[in-house]
Amino acid sequence: MFDKEKVGYSFPPFRMTFERGKIRELATAIGDDNPIYHDLAAAMAAGYEDIPLPPTAPTIFTFWGNTQLWEQLTSVGINVMRILHGEEEYEYLAPIQPGDTLTGVTTIVEGKSRRGKDGSSMDILTTETRYTNQDKVPVLNARTVFVVREPAPASSEA
Amino acid sequence: MANGVLPVLHYFEDVQVGDEIPQLVKSPVERVQLVRYAGASGDFNPLHTDPAVGEAIGTGGIIAHGMLIMGFVGQMLSDYVGPQALRKFGVRFKGMTHLNDVITCTGQVTEKHEADGQGFISGKVQAKDQDGDIKVVGTFTAVLPLRK
Numbered sequence: 001m002f003d004k005e006k007v008g009y010s011f012p013p014f015r016m017t018f019e020r021g022k023i024r025e026l027a028t029a030i031g032d033d034n035p036i037y038h039d040l041a042a043a044m045a046a047g048y049e050d051i052p053l054p055p056t057a058p059t060i061f062t063f064w065g066n067t068q069l070w071e072q073l074t075s076v077g078i079n080v081m082r083i084l085h086g087e088e089e090y091e092y093l094a095p096i097q098p099g100d101t102l103t104g105v106t107t108i109v110e111g112k113s114r115r116g117k118d119g120s121s122m123d124i125l126t127t128e129t130r131y132t133n134q135d136k137v138p139v140l141n142a143r144t145v146f147v148v149r150e151p152a153p154a155s156s157e158a
Numbered sequence: 159m160a161n162g163v164l165p166v167l168h169y170f171e172d173v174q175v176g177d178e179i180p181q182l183v184k185s186p187v188e189r190v191q192l193v194r195y196a197g198a199s200g201d202f203n204p205l206h207t208d209p210a211v212g213e214a215i216g217t218g219g220i221i222a223h224g225m226l227i228m229g230f231v232g233q234m235l236s237d238y239v240g241p242q243a244l245r246k247f248g249v250r251f252k253g254m255t256h257l258n259d260v261i262t263c264t265g266q267v268t269e270k271h272e273a274d275g276q277g278f279i280s281g282k283v284q285a286k287d288q289d290g291d292i293k294v295v296g297t298f299t300a301v302l303p304l305r306k
Contacts, residue, residue, distance in 0.1 A: 022198070029194040034236065048165065055229075059229075
């Protein structure tokens with residue numbers, strides 16, 4: 001179960017340099033064939049300075065930027081094998097360009113644990129990650145709600 | 159956008175409260191797509207790629223990354239206002255998406271206002287499957303250029 005003492009806790013900052021190729025990979029996986037995501041010349045012809053980020057590109061920062069995410073969540077009592085994504089919200093503060101080096105700091109802003117009479121439990125954890133670029137300009141805030149449902153220990157499930 | 163060279167897809171004046179965002183119907187979700195998405199996003203949670211894990215935790219086989227479905231909705235918004243016009247975009251994940259589900263994204267403009275010489279629109283979005291089951295619901299805010 002989630003350790004409620006950890007509300008307000010920030011994990012160590014993580015850093016990643018964002019590469020153009022990751023945008024193409026993500027757009028391809030989504031099935032978005034808009035040429036602005038695949039071809040620099042097409043992006044520039046459309047008026048962009050470089051290949052722009054698709055709206056959900058910050059998910060790349062979440063996982064490729066912070067490869068310790070699952071370990072960190074485990075360290076505060078979350079069973080990551082049972083984690084479900086409840087909500088995701090991005091606040092886009094300034095453009096992010098390929099080549100930018102982003103620093104993210106993830107803070108646990110809210111956490112609730114409920115235990116059922118049968119011993120089952122549900123944790124709801126909200127994190128907020130604030131990203132700044134190499135010039136220390138805030139560029140993005142990401143808010144994530146994780147939901148973790150655990151069956152009663154006595155259950156012989158799986 | 160600081161330098162003001164945002165490509166113009168819509169002027170603020172041309173968008174009205176109640177306008178429907180052109181809907182986006184995606185191809186059926188494929189297993190290879192989930193493998194691709196795992197690699198692209200870096201989310202290698204095996205419940206998205208390994209059927210045995212899906213069976214073990216009771217999701218009925220592998221399920222799509224919620225973020226892939228948010229990505230579909232993002233594609234619709236990107237087509238509508240362009241990616242750099244978005245100021246806020248958030249969703250709640252309401253249901254699991256399985257292989258071969260056909261996701262349709264829709265949305266509507268719910269609010270518009272001017273502030274600091276810029277035009278802002280907000281709206282609601284959703285994604286549902288071929289049976290009408292809702293996968294995500296959400297909201298967005300975007301900045302649009304003023305004609306005047």
